[in-house]
Amino acid sequence: MSKGNKMPNGTDKMVAKRVAEDLGVSISTVSRAFSPTAVIARETRDRVLARAKELGYQPNPFAQSLITQRSRIAGIIVSDITNPFYPEVLTGMTEALQNEGLNVMLFAGTSARGADDMVPLALRYRPDVIVVMAATISSRAAVEAAEAGTRVIFFNRYVPGIAALSVTCDNVLGGRQVADHLIDLGHRHLAFVAGLLDATTSVERWRGFSERCAERGLPAPLKEDAGVFSHDTGYAAALRLLSLKDRPDAIFCANDILALGALDAMASLGLQVPRDLSVVGFDDISMATWPSYSLTTYRQPVRRMIAATIELTRQIITGDGEPPQSRCIAGHLVERNTTRKRHE
Amino acid sequence: MSKGNKMPNGTDKMVAKRVAEDLGVSISTVSRAFSPTAVIARETRDRVLARAKELGYQPNPFAQSLITQRSRIAGIIVSDITNPFYPEVLTGMTEALQNEGLNVMLFAGTSARGADDMVPLALRYRPDVIVVMAATISSRAAVEAAEAGTRVIFFNRYVPGIAALSVTCDNVLGGRQVADHLIDLGHRHLAFVAGLLDATTSVERWRGFSERCAERGLPAPLKEDAGVFSHDTGYAAALRLLSLKDRPDAIFCANDILALGALDAMASLGLQVPRDLSVVGFDDISMATWPSYSLTTYRQPVRRMIAATIELTRQIITGDGEPPQSRCIAGHLVERNTTRKRHE
DNA sequence: GTGAAAGCGCTAACAT
DNA sequence: ATGTTAGCGCTTTCAC
Numbered sequence: 001m002s003k004g005n006k007m008p009n010g011t012d013k014m015v016a017k018r019v020a021e022d023l024g025v026s027i028s029t030v031s032r033a034f035s036p037t038a039v040i041a042r043e044t045r046d047r048v049l050a051r052a053k054e055l056g057y058q059p060n061p062f063a064q065s066l067i068t069q070r071s072r073i074a075g076i077i078v079s080d081i082t083n084p085f086y087p088e089v090l091t092g093m094t095e096a097l098q099n100e101g102l103n104v105m106l107f108a109g110t111s112a113r114g115a116d117d118m119v120p121l122a123l124r125y126r127p128d129v130i131v132v133m134a135a136t137i138s139s140r141a142a143v144e145a146a147e148a149g150t151r152v153i154f155f156n157r158y159v160p161g162i163a164a165l166s167v168t169c170d171n172v173l174g175g176r177q178v179a180d181h182l183i184d185l186g187h188r189h190l191a192f193v194a195g196l197l198d199a200t201t202s203v204e205r206w207r208g209f210s211e212r213c214a215e216r217g218l219p220a221p222l223k224e225d226a227g228v229f230s231h232d233t234g235y236a237a238a239l240r241l242l243s244l245k246d247r248p249d250a251i252f253c254a255n256d257i258l259a260l261g262a263l264d265a266m267a268s269l270g271l272q273v274p275r276d277l278s279v280v281g282f283d284d285i286s287m288a289t290w291p292s293y294s295l296t297t298y299r300q301p302v303r304r305m306i307a308a309t310i311e312l313t314r315q316i317i318t319g320d321g322e323p324p325q326s327r328c329i330a331g332h333l334v335e336r337n338t339t340r341k342r343h344e
Numbered sequence: 345m346s347k348g349n350k351m352p353n354g355t356d357k358m359v360a361k362r363v364a365e366d367l368g369v370s371i372s373t374v375s376r377a378f379s380p381t382a383v384i385a386r387e388t389r390d391r392v393l394a395r396a397k398e399l400g401y402q403p404n405p406f407a408q409s410l411i412t413q414r415s416r417i418a419g420i421i422v423s424d425i426t427n428p429f430y431p432e433v434l435t436g437m438t439e440a441l442q443n444e445g446l447n448v449m450l451f452a453g454t455s456a457r458g459a460d461d462m463v464p465l466a467l468r469y470r471p472d473v474i475v476v477m478a479a480t481i482s483s484r485a486a487v488e489a490a491e492a493g494t495r496v497i498f499f500n501r502y503v504p505g506i507a508a509l510s511v512t513c514d515n516v517l518g519g520r521q522v523a524d525h526l527i528d529l530g531h532r533h534l535a536f537v538a539g540l541l542d543a544t545t546s547v548e549r550w551r552g553f554s555e556r557c558a559e560r561g562l563p564a565p566l567k568e569d570a571g572v573f574s575h576d577t578g579y580a581a582a583l584r585l586l587s588l589k590d591r592p593d594a595i596f597c598a599n600d601i602l603a604l605g606a607l608d609a610m611a612s613l614g615l616q617v618p619r620d621l622s623v624v625g626f627d628d629i630s631m632a633t634w635p636s637y638s639l640t641t642y643r644q645p646v647r648r649m650i651a652a653t654i655e656l657t658r659q660i661i662t663g664d665g666e667p668p669q670s671r672c673i674a675g676h677l678v679e680r681n682t683t684r685k686r687h688e
Numbered sequence: 689g690t691g692a693a694a695g696c697g698c699t700a701a702c703a704t
Numbered sequence: 705a706t707g708t709t710a711g712c713g714c715t716t717t718c719a720c
Contacts, residue, residue: 011493015713026691031715038715041689056491058468062406062415063713066696071406076450078435082630087431091422094452103465106420106450108438121447124402147400149355231634264636286426290575292608292636359697370707375699382699385705407697410712 014057023051034059061103065126074102074313075122077141079109079134083229083257084285086133089155089302093131096310102128109134116141123148129313131155135199135229139164151316151324153309156300158200158326167308170330171201174298175208175252177333178280181296182250183216185278191222191248193237193258195229202229202254205282209252222248226258234261242269242277249277256281256288259295273337284334294336301331358401367395378403405447409470418446418657419466421485423453423478427573427601428629430477433499433646437475440654446472453478460485467492473657475499479543479573483508495660495668497653500644502544502670511652514674515545518642519552519596521677522624525640526594527560529622535566535592537581537602539573546573546598549626553596566592570602578605586613586621593621600625600632603639617681628678638680645675 012018016030023030025048032038033048052058065071074097081087094104107122109115115134119141122130130145130152142152142164154166182190192209195202206223213221224241226233234253238261241248253259259281266277273279281288284299308327315324356362360374367374369392376382377392396402409415418441422430438448451466453459459478463485466474474489474496486496486508498510526534536553539546550567557565568585570577578597582605585592597603603625610621617623625632628643652671659668 011491017713027714028691028716029689031713032690035715039689044689058464059715060410060470060713061468062409063696064715065406066404066410066698066713067715069696081431081435084428084431087425087428087434090431090450091425091452094450095454098452098457098465103469104450104452106434106438106448108435108442108448110439113442120402121442124405125447126404147355231630235635260634264634267636286575287631290604290608291579292611361697371698372700372707373705375697376706379699383705388705403699404697407712408699410697410714411699413712 014055016057016059019048019052019055019057022055023048031059069126070317071126071128072102073105073125073127075105075107075125075127075130077107077109077115077118077122077130077132077134077137079115079136080229081108083255083283084287085156085255085257085283085300088285089133089306092302092306093133093155093309096306097313100310100313102313109136119144119152123150126150128317129153131309132157135196135201153312155305155309156201158204160200165312165324166326166328167305167312168200168326168328169300169305170328171204172208172211173330174282175205175210176212177208178205178252178282178298179209179212179216181333181335182252182278182280183213183218185250185274187250187278188218189246189249190218191224191241191251193234193241193251193253193262194223194225195233195254195258196227197225199229199254201282205252205254221252226254226261229255229257231257231261231264234258235265236261238262238265239269242266242271250279251277252280252282254282256283256285256295256297259297260287260293263293263295279337280333284331288334288336296336297334299331299334301329304329358399360401360403363392363396363399363401366399367392375403413470414661415470415472416446417449417469417471419449419451419469419471419474421451421453421459421462421466421474421476421478421481423459423480424573425452427599427627428631429500429599429601429627429644432629433477433650436646436650437477437499437653440650441657444654444657446657453480463488467494470494472661473497475653476501479540479545497656499649499653500545502548504544509656509668510670510672511649511656512544512670512672513644513649514672515548516552516555517674518626519549519554520556521552522549522596522626522642523553523556523560525677525679526596526622526624527557527562529594529618531594531622532562533590533593534562535568535585535595537578537585537595537597537606538567538569539571539577539598539602541569541571543573543598545626549596549598565596570598570605573599573601575601575605575608578602579609580605582606582609583613586610586615594623595621596624596626598626600627600629600639600641603641604631604637607637607639623681624677628675632678632680640680641678643675643678645673648673 032040033045107118115137139162224237226237281297288295312324376384377389451462459481483506489496568581570581625641632639656668
């Protein structure tokens with residue numbers, strides 16, 4: 001009677017020891033076969049690996065982590081996933097991390113338990129890195145993690161005044177380029193629809209936008225706060241702007257979801273892009289390409305941002321080479337509704 | 345000189361032993377303090393927990409899993425996350441699992457590595473359960489997992505001919521109700537836009553739809569294959585239907601994304617809902633509510649489906665009570681564009 | 689190149 | 705109610 005090495009379904013649990021016995025080698029040899037850097041005869045490794053596959057053996061990552069002090073886990077913290085931008089990023093990021101040999105542990109912040117509360121949860125697994133994609137997270141998170149010896153990368157989010165890493169799109173530049181685009185189109189009466197008030201994305205896009213307007217001799221653009229990044233709030237904010245006596249002739253929305261809401265608000269008033277007004281978004285989510293919207297937008301360089309995150313992760317893990325540094329990457333304007341024919 | 349119990353940042357690593365020494369108790373006592381069921385003096389537990397918090401100690405889940413043989417991990421496998429339905433579900437599911445004390449390990453299938461290849465990856469962590477939200481996964485996945493002693497729950501997907509668990513919306517019923525709705529509206533010339541050919545969601549919705557049409561004495565609806573579930577393909581499929589000589593007067597799309605594409609196709613032809621045609625989707629994603637679309641759709645009971653998944657998970661983990669059984673839950677029709685005023 | 693032995697951090701008998 | 709002890713499954717010196 002073997003002692004307790006049975007599975008719930010009655011079959012024997014497959015562990016290194018059993019593979020070793022099966023092959024008449026030591027446990028160490030089995031272990032070494034799975035370690036690419038270990039010294040082991042090529043032929044032995046092949047034999048072990050082949051038999052292990054047959055038997056369905058794979059090293060237990062818990063035991064591995066315990067001894068190697070490396071989890072090979074990346075924590076990802078998300079919150080407002082209502083913005084379609086994030087799912088797109090989440091999939092890409094997960095894939096990329098998997099390719100680096102990191103498994104992703106996902107933590108979803110809720111209204112009840114904010115993204116901040118996810119950090120201690122994630123920290124228990126001593127992840128090699130934590131990627132934060134939540135819009136509403138305090139700097140406390142990064143501090144806690146730092147104390148636990150885990151580095152945090154803020155994705156698409158900059159946390160001011162803290163030694164945290166971030167990977168962002170160049171929001172200021174984006175705002176400036178949108179300003180140039182609209183001004184070049186002949187617009188002189190610009191407006192901005194802001195999203196979450198304390199989101200750096202919104203703040204910086206506004207800064208670039210308004211700065212550039214000033215530089216080009218325009219009066220300060222109108223600024224309308226949507227409150228949160230959503231279709232509803234974008235719709236409402238646009239309605240407010242459009243009901244003004246001195247209605248703007250171009251609206252730059254802090255992100256695409258807001259912009260789509262704005263377009264729908266315009267449609268509800270019978271206004272057309274680009275005939276009556278220009279609208280520009282930010283992100284370039286897939287819906288921006290839909291014919292019904294054909295939204296001109298500033299595309300975030302998602303692939304490069306993910307690649308940068310992976311690069312930082314690699315630097316964090318190896319610990320050698322240059323110390324990882326925050327990255328800010330330029331995107332580019334994608335013109336669509338300049339020749340838009342919607343509602344005709 | 346202590347031997348190796350330093351963190352990368354120089355501070356001592358916080359383990360049960362250190363907390364125990366600090367308090368002058370045994371390691372077991374520390375361990376017991378963290379186990380809700382363990383016998384320990386209330387006062388001792390409070391003392392340990394308080395000090396542990398101060399010191400920043402949390403039990404190492406790897407060590408725990410190693411000994412308890414329970415990972416407290418749920419694996420989630422996703423693939424085509426382009427459908428906004430899934431992100432919404434993913435967040436909700438993650439939250440719900442977290443509330444059960446399960447941490448979520450996310451595996452994203454790619455074009456290169458399909459969802460099937462994610463199963464072995466997930467199995468290494470001996471998850472308490474695997475939830476599959478990928479549209480394209482073979483039954484092999486469930487078999488592999490079963491052999492490893494892990495149960496798989498297919499979410500919104502039924503895998504025929506296999507002893508796997510699934511949680512689905514009642515797609516057949518949904519199809520029937522949509523048929524009734526359209527017929528009651530006076531339509532007699534119905535069409536269906538199918539998504540992924542082998543997706544049970546598409547197949548079953550079609551079955552219910554066509555069955556009900558037959559029952560109510562209508563000719564078989566037209567069937568147009570979109571190929572995949574996307575806006576583009578829905579758009580194209582609708583265009584094909586609308587260019588027919590005997591153009592249908594109502595279109596039921598296998599899901600909302602297809603339906604939104606169909607609506608845009610109609611708009612491009614200057615056709616209006618509900619004046620010229622009725623369109624019905626399936627899922628009720630957030631975009632269906634947008635004023636520009638106001639899509640009538642069959643709402644999947646997502647909350648209840650997640651609750652059912654959690655219930656199954658609980659049954660799987662405890663192992664007692666009734667054996668877990670697949671669940672099929674009715675949704676309901678949400679009427680919107682029956683009074684739609686778009687493009688006016 | 690391979691085996692023996694120590695131990696990662698923890699829980700669960702078993703003692704007391 | 706608490707302490708002692710034996711591993712969970714693995715990697716990694718250290719011998720050979």
